[in-house]
Amino acid sequence: MAHLFSHLNPTPAFPPYTGPYRVGTVDVEIPATDLPSPSPAPDPELSTVHFRIFYPCEEPSKHTKKTYWIPEPQREYLRAYARFLGAGPSLSEVFSYLPRLLYHVTIPVFSNARLLPAPTKTKRWPVMIFSHGLGGSRNAYSHIVGSLSSHGVVVVAPEHRDGSAPLAVIKGIKEGEKARRVEYRSMSHTPSREVEEGRNEQLRIRLWELGLAHEAMLKIDRGDEVVNLFAQEKPSIDGDLSMFHSSLDIHEPGRISWAGHSFGAATIVQFVKSVFWRPQKHHSEAFSSDYQPLYTPSPESHIVRQITPESPISLLDLWTLPLRGDTTRWLWNKPLPSYAPSGPGGVNLLAILSEAFFKWRGNLVQTKKVLSPDPSSEQLASPGRPGPRIFYPVSSAHLSQSDFGILFPRVTKMVFKADDPERTLRLNTRAILEVLRENGIEVADTSRIDMEEEEHFAQKGQNGHMNGHMNGHLNGTRSKHERHAATQDWKILATDGTVKGWVSLNLSEDAVPNGTNDVTDADAMPSEAVMKGEVMDGDSEKERL
Secondary structure: OHHHHHOOOOOOOOOOOOOOOEEEEEEEEEEHHHOOOOOOOOOOOOOEEEEEEEEEEOOOOOOOOOEEOOOOOHHHHHHHHHHHHOOOHHHHHHHHHHHHHHOOOEEOOEEOOOEOOOOOOOOOEOEEEEEOOOOOOOOOOHHHHHHHHOOOOEEEEEOOOOOOOOEEEEOOOOOOOOOEEEEOOOOOOOOOHHHHHHHHHHHHHHHHHHHHHHHHHHHHHHOOOOOOHHHHHOOOOOOOHHHHOOOEOOOOOOOOEEEEEOHHHHHHHHHHHHHHOOOOOOOOOOOOOOOOOOOOOOOOOHHHHHOOOOOOEEEEOOOOHHHOOHHHHHHHOOOOHHHOOOOOOHHHEEEEOOHHHHOEHHHHHHHHHHOOOOOOOOOOOOOOOOOOEEEEEOOOOHHHHOHHHHHOHHHHHHOOOOOOHHHHHHHHHHHHHHHHHHOOOOOEOOOOOOOOOHHHHHHHHHHOOOOOOHHHOEHHHOOHHHHHHOOOOHHHHOOOOOOOOEEEEOOOOOOOOOOOOOOEOOOOOHHHHOOOOOOOOHHHOOOOO
């Protein structure tokens, strides 16, 4: 493997974002006591909520600091990644190269740059909250969330402190209080009562953090005073949280989009269902006596008003095991909010799998149940109601939807058996943006280069990646007919194979069509179904979803 890293010259780097806007970022950590908690805190030691905001920004000043992919303290984070991946001969070789490579990797964003005024009808930017998977962090999906921001979406990326990140640091909120470290918590993938309790404990923290992040963004948009522990430590040069005042489209019900990868996708499913199917009078059916809710927002909380059947949801490589515990079975059997009687059906639901997850039969079947009008039924499709959008890009691996494939394309191809991770993320971004457009959320046009229109590829070398953006127009400002005729990226949601290597699935077809190779059986563990040969073999091959 050493020869793969020897070709990296000299440091892994991200490609530029392809949207018409520059992308700014700000790190935010707020004392939990400064925010109204929709649901009781699961752990009194979780004294803050931490997230990074990616947003369209103005031309930055000359003093903008670099944003490093490995956050401070870098050495601690690298050691944590080493522990997360496990020990073995191959990994030892990898990590002989990684420190000097990764210390200097920067995200192509402008730290604390001023927020660009929104050109939308409401003069507010659309907002998405994105939950990371196991081994992830607030930075680990910077390319896909930054790509969305370059098209006009403010993305909030929480850092979960549930033991799913290799390392999480909780700043002290009192004078002289030291920061606390939360290290990765390894668990078996074999279903058991112990595993169910462990994952439920993590989900309780994750759901609580999403609720607090939502409350924090509301407070920031209202212009209320917010104590940002990062700003106290390193005062910003160009901007602060006050720049978001009255600039975020987060107050109208159903306007926030929800997305996540792997365990993060499971977190989003559990969150929106926990909020929507919360105990209240208009839900006439009784709860199962075995049901133990992981998140119980009060009826008066803002999040209860926000999540509606119209809320857009994007799930990347949904990992279903954490959702299928005995104590949460009642909620598993409830559909996503869009299938409520007043909902639109599956038109605001998008699931994008890697080819590895597509071939994992057991998880694919359960994913389709999650996306169906009735997860408790064997009849997944519902005649007369639109179904969800489900796709996968060929030759893609589970980690292709994170930053890892972008930073290490040679390793991704050689070890992960995945091709062109940059295109994989472009396809993911295109699909998410198009679903947002179809659900009335104003975002910038997808460039003709990203839509792979040949005549614009020829111009790319002459005019750069910004060519073909139709001047950054917002699709929401034109009629539906004009959007389809001009710049709306309708092809990415076509089900006839219009986009090369982009395969459409539906709820009613067989889980894995005849002729698919290397199909894992329904009971395969994730390490066998997804990670076999992707990271390492043997005992070090643990839960990296």
